[in-house]
Amino acid sequence: MPAQSEPYNAPAVVTFAKELEWHRTKAGLSKRDLAAKLGFTDAYLGQVELAKNLPSEEFADALDTFFQTEGLFHRLRERIVDTKHRIVLPPGFEQYASLESEAVEVHRFDALIVTPPLQTEAYARAELLTVQRPETVQPMIEKRLERQAIFTQDDAPHLFTIHDERALRTTFGNRDIMRGQLSHLLEMGRRGNIQHQVVPQSTGGYAGSAGSLSLLKLDDSREAAYVETQGQGQLILDPARVMDCGIRYKLLRGHALSVSDSEKLIESILEDL
Numbered sequence: 001m002p003a004q005s006e007p008y009n010a011p012a013v014v015t016f017a018k019e020l021e022w023h024r025t026k027a028g029l030s031k032r033d034l035a036a037k038l039g040f041t042d043a044y045l046g047q048v049e050l051a052k053n054l055p056s057e058e059f060a061d062a063l064d065t066f067f068q069t070e071g072l073f074h075r076l077r078e079r080i081v082d083t084k085h086r087i088v089l090p091p092g093f094e095q096y097a098s099l100e101s102e103a104v105e106v107h108r109f110d111a112l113i114v115t116p117p118l119q120t121e122a123y124a125r126a127e128l129l130t131v132q133r134p135e136t137v138q139p140m141i142e143k144r145l146e147r148q149a150i151f152t153q154d155d156a157p158h159l160f161t162i163h164d165e166r167a168l169r170t171t172f173g174n175r176d177i178m179r180g181q182l183s184h185l186l187e188m189g190r191r192g193n194i195q196h197q198v199v200p201q202s203t204g205g206y207a208g209s210a211g212s213l214s215l216l217k218l219d220d221s222r223e224a225a226y227v228e229t230q231g232q233g234q235l236i237l238d239p240a241r242v243m244d245c246g247i248r249y250k251l252l253r254g255h256a257l258s259v260s261d262s263e264k265l266i267e268s269i270l271e272d273l
Contacts (some may be wrong), residue, residue, distance in 0.1 A: 008051045012079040016060075017051040019076060023067045024049070038062045054080060081135075092235030096214070096226040097143075101150055103157045105217040109252050111164040111208045113172070114181055117148050118161065118188050123181040126173030151194060159194045162249075162256050164208055165201040168269050175273050182270040189263060197256035198265050207251045215242070215249055 008014070024034050031049065035042040040059060047053035060077040063069065100106060108115045113127055124144050128137045151159050168185075171178050189196045199208060211229025218224070225236040225245035236242055257265060 008054075010080070010083065012076065012083050013051050013054065016055055016073065016076045016080060017049050019072065020045075020049050020063065023063070023069070027067070034066075038066060092226065093228075093233050096216075096224070096233075096235050097147060099216055099218065099224050100147065100214075102218055103216040104219045105158045105160070105215075106151075107160045107215040107217075107249055109162040109208065109213045109249060110167055111212060112167050112170070114167060114185065115161050115163065116144055117151055117159060118185055118194075119144065119148075120177070120181050120184050121145065122177045123172055126177055130172070151188075152191070156193050160197075161195070162197045162199060162252050164199050165265065165269075168198065168266060169201070179270060179273050182266055182273070186263065186266055186270070189259075189266075195259055196262050196266070197253065197259060198262040199252065199255045200257060200265065203255050206255045207248050208255075213245060213249060213252070215246060 024031070027034070029037075031046050032042040035045040038045070038059070039062065044053065044059075048055050048059065055073070055077050057074075057077060060073040063073040064071055067073075106117070108117070113119075114123060116124070119127070121141060124141050125137060128140055132140065150156065168182065172181075185196065188194050199206065211227060214226040216224045216226075223239070223242045223246075225242045227234050227236065227245065236245060256262065
């Protein structure tokens with residue numbers, strides 16, 4: 001896996017990096033010296049030590065052999081693999097997902113994909129595979145399906161969605177997957193707690209270009225927002241900034257079709273497939 005510009009903040013990755021630095025320093029070796037002894041480049045070793053790259057199995061085993069750590073680095077790497085789906089989550093998302101499970105209302109806007117709480121398993125897999133490695137996808141799908149169950153349980157929160165029409169016309173996987181996805185969207189929209197609206201693609205420039213947006217209303221009157229673009233997310237709890245996100249959502253809704261007209265548009269997209 002290539003290095004990234006900013007360090008991973010996942011605990012398992014950071015722990016591996018800190019253990020590597022501690023053992024190397026204790027042995028009195030520079031990064032270049034240790035890399036040469038292990039048979040890896042000093043650039044790669046430096047990236048792992050800075051938590052900017054993930055250790056390979058060969059690298060972890062080489063460290064255990066050299067430092068005689070009885071499988072320590074191998075076990076640490078296994079922990080990274082076991083929690084890999086958390087490594088690729090945007091910042092703040094886990095806290096957002098926890099708050100989402102407590103919400104009484106969820107308002108979402110999605111410009112590029114069908115909103116995750118309403119994705120079918122096949123669509124979710126096809127969509128995730130465009131940006132994630134295959135080994136990380138299944139745990140992410142399972143977590144996504146767990147989140148979806150919130151909206152079909154007893155006393156389920158209300159879910160209000162706004163989609164850009166282009167998100168509903170973009171094929172992930174194949175036409176059969178998209179037919180299943182749009183049919184599922186229509187079916188879920190007939191539940192009493194779920195409502196869809198669509199911004200038609202004939203609309204000119206509007207506030208949706210800033211990325212996806214989620215607003216949560218909790219039963220203790222607290223509110224939260226989550227914004228995401230290009231895989232980078234931000235959880236917002238400051239009341240003033242949450243209010244700004246609420247204003248943006250109202251602007252988005254102002255461009256959307258009515259609920260009944262949105263349903264007709266989704267049906268027409270489905271017929272075109």
